[in-house]
Amino acid sequence: MPDLPDAGTCYELLARMTLIRRFEEEAGRQYQRAKAGGFLHLAIGEEATIVGTTSVMRDEDYLIGTYRTHGHAIARGTDPARVMSELFGRVGGTSGGRGGSMHIFDREKRFMGGYGIVGGNLPIAAGLALSSEYKGEDAVTVCMFGDGASNTGNFGETMNLAALWQLPVFFLVENNLYGMGTSVERHSAQTDLSRKAEGYGIPGERIDGMDVVAVREAVARGIREAREERRPTLLEAFTYRYRGHSAADPEVYREREEVEEWQRKDPIEAFARRCVEAGVLGERELQEVREKAEQRVTAAVAAADESPEPALDSLYESLYVVDEAGGWYAVDERSPEPHRGEREEEEMPEAARELAEAGAAYGGQPDGPRPQDRPNPAERGDAHEGVEPEVAEEVEEPNVAEEVEER
Numbered sequence: 001m002p003d004l005p006d007a008g009t010c011y012e013l014l015a016r017m018t019l020i021r022r023f024e025e026e027a028g029r030q031y032q033r034a035k036a037g038g039f040l041h042l043a044i045g046e047e048a049t050i051v052g053t054t055s056v057m058r059d060e061d062y063l064i065g066t067y068r069t070h071g072h073a074i075a076r077g078t079d080p081a082r083v084m085s086e087l088f089g090r091v092g093g094t095s096g097g098r099g100g101s102m103h104i105f106d107r108e109k110r111f112m113g114g115y116g117i118v119g120g121n122l123p124i125a126a127g128l129a130l131s132s133e134y135k136g137e138d139a140v141t142v143c144m145f146g147d148g149a150s151n152t153g154n155f156g157e158t159m160n161l162a163a164l165w166q167l168p169v170f171f172l173v174e175n176n177l178y179g180m181g182t183s184v185e186r187h188s189a190q191t192d193l194s195r196k197a198e199g200y201g202i203p204g205e206r207i208d209g210m211d212v213v214a215v216r217e218a219v220a221r222g223i224r225e226a227r228e229e230r231r232p233t234l235l236e237a238f239t240y241r242y243r244g245h246s247a248a249d250p251e252v253y254r255e256r257e258e259v260e261e262w263q264r265k266d267p268i269e270a271f272a273r274r275c276v277e278a279g280v281l282g283e284r285e286l287q288e289v290r291e292k293a294e295q296r297v298t299a300a301v302a303a304a305d306e307s308p309e310p311a312l313d314s315l316y317e318s319l320y321v322v323d324e325a326g327g328w329y330a331v332d333e334r335s336p337e338p339h340r341g342e343r344e345e346e347e348m349p350e351a352a353r354e355l356a357e358a359g360a361a362y363g364g365q366p367d368g369p370r371p372q373d374r375p376n377p378a379e380r381g382d383a384h385e386g387v388e389p390e391v392a393e394e395v396e397e398p399n400v401a402e403e404v405e406e407r
């Protein structure tokens with residue numbers, strides 16, 4: 001077992017893990033109260049992997065994760081109030097309330113998201129590292145992803161280019177033993193995930209992801225390799241999520257006993273116990289850490305509650321496709337006439353506004369119509385179909401069967 005770091009670092013590690021745990025418990029509660037919408041993926045149980053990793057990163061380094069990243073953002077220094085506001089869909093959120101739980105993003109802290117597509121963050125990580133290389137920056141990109149993501153095509157393609165171009169990137173697979181309800185044994189031919197990039201020349205290592213100190217040491221080595229040698233490596237951290245895959249998961253794929261067994265090696269309790277036994281921290285500090293976490297999470301919920309909903313007339317802000325490309329679909333040069341959807345910028349706002357106002361009415365915004373007055377989009381088809389088609393020419397369908405018979 002690696003030695004404990006100094007008392008100040010131990011305190012900080014414990015404080016961050018505790019804050020993330022409390023935040024996520026509260027996020028789960030707020031979700032059940034329907035304050036947070038969309039999907040919600042909690043990483044309760046995985047705090048040592050998250051905090052161990054971020055604790056050895058420099059401010060200039062980039063971090064990119066999955067859709068299970070409330071803790072990653074907080075560990076990087078994003079204010080929990082901004083993360084909670086994002087879950088609530090409020091303007092005070094990290095993405096102005098437009099992303100929600102899966103799309104936490106904080107450029108200032110170099111936390112680059114937040115991606116709903118499994119494995120989608122891997123090539124972006126390579127791109128971030130390539131940009132650092134181009135600009136001659138010293139920054140390293142840390143890319144965290146799940147065991148399930150290691151089966152995607154993106155994984156192989158990213159490993160290949162990262163090794164070939166000697167990019168300053170470090171990969172960490174958060175192996176929590178399941179991709180949704182499918183265990184590693186059932187989803188990956190190679191169950192030693194640390195070896196999955198070997199064929200691309202990227203060496204790997206397996207560690208106990210429930211031990212914050214072990215994670216710190218292994219990640220520090222990997223980051224050093226990436227920064228100084230331009231050599232990407234892959235770390236497999238064994239960890240476990242106590243809650244279901246998302247808020248709606250009946251968990252029929254695992255036994256209660258398995259969850260309890262992992263809870264007995266809880267990363268926060270185990271680390272706190274170890275610090276106390278080693279005389280590095282006392283009961284007073286443990287209490288203080290818990291109280292501070294409680295206060296910050298309470299304040300985060302209050303701030304999210306007070307933050308307003310995005311204004312209705314901001315609906316088209318940040319939609320770069322509509323503004324810059326003049327259409328919602330790409331133009332195919334082989335048939336340059338307008339395609340379905342390309343004129344929607346002129347034609348859509350009316351229908352879209354009606355839908356938005358209907359949504360606002362549901363959300364109780366003062367400027368939205370009352371629910372009973374709202375238009376019923378179903379009467380006119382969905383948003384795309386709300387645009388009246390030009391009078392269609394009658395085309396006689398050729399009778400293929402007859403043609404064949406004639407031949």
Ligand SMILES: Cc1ncc(C[n+]2csc(CCOP(=O)(O)OP(=O)(O)O)c2C)c(N)n1
Binds near residue numbers: 066117118146149176
């Ligand atoms: C490309 C793609 N395929 C499928 C899904 C549906 N999906 C969402 S999460 C998930 C499981 C991923 O598991 P893992 O990578 O182990 O991450 P974990 O949820 O365990 O953190 C799947 C299949 C998706 N979002 N994207």
Ligand SMILES: [Mg+2]
Binds near residue numbers: 146148174175
């Ligand atoms: Mg997983």
